[in-house]
Amino acid sequence: MKRFGAAVTGWQAPRFPDAEEMAGQWCRLERLQERHADALYRAYAEDDAVWDYLPYGPFPSEAGYIRWVAEMAASRDPRFYAVIEAETGLAAGVMSYLRITPEVGAIELGHINLAPRLSRSTAATEAMILMISWAFRAGYRRFEWKCDALNIPSRRAAERLGLSYEGMFRQATIVKGRNRDTAWFAATDGDWPSLEVAYADWLKPSNFDSEGRQKERLSDLTRLVRVASDPVLARL
Numbered sequence: 001m002k003r004f005g006a007a008v009t010g011w012q013a014p015r016f017p018d019a020e021e022m023a024g025q026w027c028r029l030e031r032l033q034e035r036h037a038d039a040l041y042r043a044y045a046e047d048d049a050v051w052d053y054l055p056y057g058p059f060p061s062e063a064g065y066i067r068w069v070a071e072m073a074a075s076r077d078p079r080f081y082a083v084i085e086a087e088t089g090l091a092a093g094v095m096s097y098l099r100i101t102p103e104v105g106a107i108e109l110g111h112i113n114l115a116p117r118l119s120r121s122t123a124a125t126e127a128m129i130l131m132i133s134w135a136f137r138a139g140y141r142r143f144e145w146k147c148d149a150l151n152i153p154s155r156r157a158a159e160r161l162g163l164s165y166e167g168m169f170r171q172a173t174i175v176k177g178r179n180r181d182t183a184w185f186a187a188t189d190g191d192w193p194s195l196e197v198a199y200a201d202w203l204k205p206s207n208f209d210s211e212g213r214q215k216e217r218l219s220d221l222t223r224l225v226r227v228a229s230d231p232v233l234a235r236l
Contacts, residue, residue, distance in 0.1 A: 013102045014139035017079050022130040025086065025203065026123035029095075029130055032080035036091040037069040038062070040082065043092045043115030050113055053148045055175050057113075072096075078111055083118065083127045092118040095131060105141030105189075112154070119153075122212060128161060129199045136192040143188075149181035155230055158185035162195045162222030165230040183230070194225045 022029040030036070041062045044050050051057035059065040072080045078098035082091040093114035100107050109131050118124045135143050145163050147154035159165065163185035172182035187195060198221035201207065207215050 011105070011141070012139065014105060014135075016076075016100060016102055017097050017107070017134070017138070019134055022081070022134060024123075024126040024130055025205075026121075026126050027086055027130075028084045029081040029127055030084055030091075032069060032073045032082045032094060032096075034066060034070045034073060036082040036094075037066040039091040040069070040094065040115075041065045043090070043117065044113070046116045050115065053151045053154070053175070054111070054113060080111065081127075081131070083114070083124070085118065085123055087123075093124065093127070095127065097131070097135070099144070102140075105139065106144065107135050107140045107142070108144040108146065110146065122208070122214070125157075125161075125218065126203065128157070129203070132161065132187070133196070133199065136189055136196075141189045142186055145185040146182050147185075148175070149183045149232075151183075152233075152236070155183055155185075155233060158183075159226065159230050159233060160217075160219045160222065161187075162191065162198060162225040163187045164191075164226045164228045166228065183232075185230075187225075191225050191227075195222060198222045198225065 020031050041059070044058070048058045056068065059068065072078070077100045078096035079100065080094055080096040083093035083095065084090065085092050094111065095109060096111040098108050098110050109128065114124050132143055143163070145158040147158070149168060164187065166184040166186055169182040169184065171179055173180050198218070202214070202216065202218045202221050209215065
C-alpha cells in the first residue's frame with residue numbers, strides 16, 4: 001500500500017467563479033438578480049413540492065421570496081444563477097456553485113430548484129452541463145454533487161451526468177426538523193475529457209427529433225465514465 005498520494009505538480013489554483021452569463025442552445029444562465037424573482041416565484045407556485053429537499057421555502061409571499069433572492073444575489077458562496085429558458089426568455093429555476101475552494105480545486109453544484117415545467121427538460125440538463133463545463137475548463141480538479149439520500153430524482157440526475165457515486169454520510173444534517181442522510185457524487189478532472197465528449201455528442205441538434213426528444217440517452221453516453229454507480233438506483 002502506498003504511503004502517500006501522488007504528487008500534484010504543474011497545477012495552479014483556478015479562479016473563483018466569475019462568469020456573469022453562460023449560454024447554451026436551450027437555456028442560458030444569468031447571475032441571480034432581484035429582477036428574476038417575479039418570474040421564479042410564479043413558476044414555483046405551480047407545485048410546492050419543488051421545495052421539499054431544500055432548507056428554505058416555500059415562501060408564503062412574493063415579498064418574502066424577493067428578499068431571499070436579493071440576499072442570495074449578493075452572496076459570494078453560494079454563487080447563484082438563474083436558469084433562463086431560451087424558448088420563453090423567462091427565469092424558471094436556480095442553481096449555484098457552493099463550497100468553492102479554489103486552493104484545492106474543489107467546487108460543488110447545489111441549491112438546484114427547477115420549476116415543474118423545467119424539470120426533466122433538455123434545458124435543465126444543459127444548465128447543469130454548463131455549470132460543470134465552466135468549472136473544469138477553469139481548472140477545477142473536483143466537481144461535487146450532494147443530495148438528500150431520499151431525493152431519488154437528484155441521485156438519478158447526478159448519475160445521468162456521469163458523476164460517480166462516492167457513498168453515504170449518515171445523519172449528515174437536520175433539514176426542516178428532519179434527519180438527512182446525504183448521498184455524495186463527484187467527477188474529477190481525469191473524468192472530464194470523456195465527459196466533455198459525451199456532453200457534446202448529447203447536445204448535438206442531430207440527437208433530437210423534431211419534437212425535441214433525445215435519440216441517444218445521456219446516461220448511455222456517460223455510463224463508462226463513472227467509476228462507481230449508485231447501488232440504490234440499481235435496485236429501482
